[in-house]
Amino acid sequence: xxxxxxxxxxxxxxxxxxxxxxxxxxxxxxxxxxxxxxxxxxxxxxxxxxxxxxxxxxxxxxxxxxxxxxxxxxxxxxxxxxxxxxxxxxxxxxxxxxxxxxxxxxxxxxx
Amino acid sequence: xxxxxxxxxxxxxxxxxxxxxxxxxxxxxxxxxxxxxxxxxxxxxxxxxxxxxxxxxxxxxxxxxxxxxxxxxxxxxxxxxxxxxxxxxxxxxxxxxxxxxxxxxxxxxxxxx
Numbered sequence: 001x002x003x004x005x006x007x008x009x010x011x012x013x014x015x016x017x018x019x020x021x022x023x024x025x026x027x028x029x030x031x032x033x034x035x036x037x038x039x040x041x042x043x044x045x046x047x048x049x050x051x052x053x054x055x056x057x058x059x060x061x062x063x064x065x066x067x068x069x070x071x072x073x074x075x076x077x078x079x080x081x082x083x084x085x086x087x088x089x090x091x092x093x094x095x096x097x098x099x100x101x102x103x104x105x106x107x108x109x110x111x
Numbered sequence: 112x113x114x115x116x117x118x119x120x121x122x123x124x125x126x127x128x129x130x131x132x133x134x135x136x137x138x139x140x141x142x143x144x145x146x147x148x149x150x151x152x153x154x155x156x157x158x159x160x161x162x163x164x165x166x167x168x169x170x171x172x173x174x175x176x177x178x179x180x181x182x183x184x185x186x187x188x189x190x191x192x193x194x195x196x197x198x199x200x201x202x203x204x205x206x207x208x209x210x211x212x213x214x215x216x217x218x219x220x221x222x223x224x
Contacts, residue, residue: 031210040220042217044215045212045213048212097167097209098144099154099213103152
């Protein structure tokens with residue numbers, strides 16, 4: 001059974017600071033997704049990482065994938081309040097095509 | 112381009128009542144997914160369709176849940192009878208083909224009293 005673990009689960013950070021969210025998974029996969037969810041809203045796709053060493057950046061967010069370590073990171077640079085949301089990583093188990101989600105990281109950016 | 116459409120957005124019912132959720136995927140997307148999201152958790156797959164065929168329904172509680180995707184486009188998820196523990200958000204997602212990026216609808220928030 002594929003397990004996806006995110007940490008931290010809760011993160012409070014000041015505006016302007018940097019931080020990294022980690023996503024570990026337990027079986028072989030080369031497809032990993034990051035989603036953002038605002039309260040009461042659906043999931044918004046942020047990044048699609050499809051190969052070892054993939055790195056993608058959008059604004060203050062940068063995601064990377066190390067398939068050998070079974071680890072993905074979501075790095076936040078100079079956080080702003082608008083980034084407050086819950087961030088999920090999801091792994092596509094090769095044989096199943098369904099996404100296995102982590103529990104999410106609830107991020108709060110404060111002044 | 113229109114996204115994944117779901118209705119209703121909210122539903123409140125009493126336990127033992129039936130309920131149905133509807134999903135219209137993005138045009139041209141052959142793969143459709145229903146996920147269940149409990150409060151504070153990530154979504155969990157209930158069922159996956161390839162066109163009109165359910166190819167992965169191992170996580171669907173078949174004693175009370177059913178789903179269909181007639182003509183390989185719209186899909187309906189039904190619960191009968193609903194239980195208190197079914198209160199959650201039911202998300203529909205679609206993708207062009209298996210293993211490609213999934214796009215999620217706004218979800219239906221079900222409250223069972």
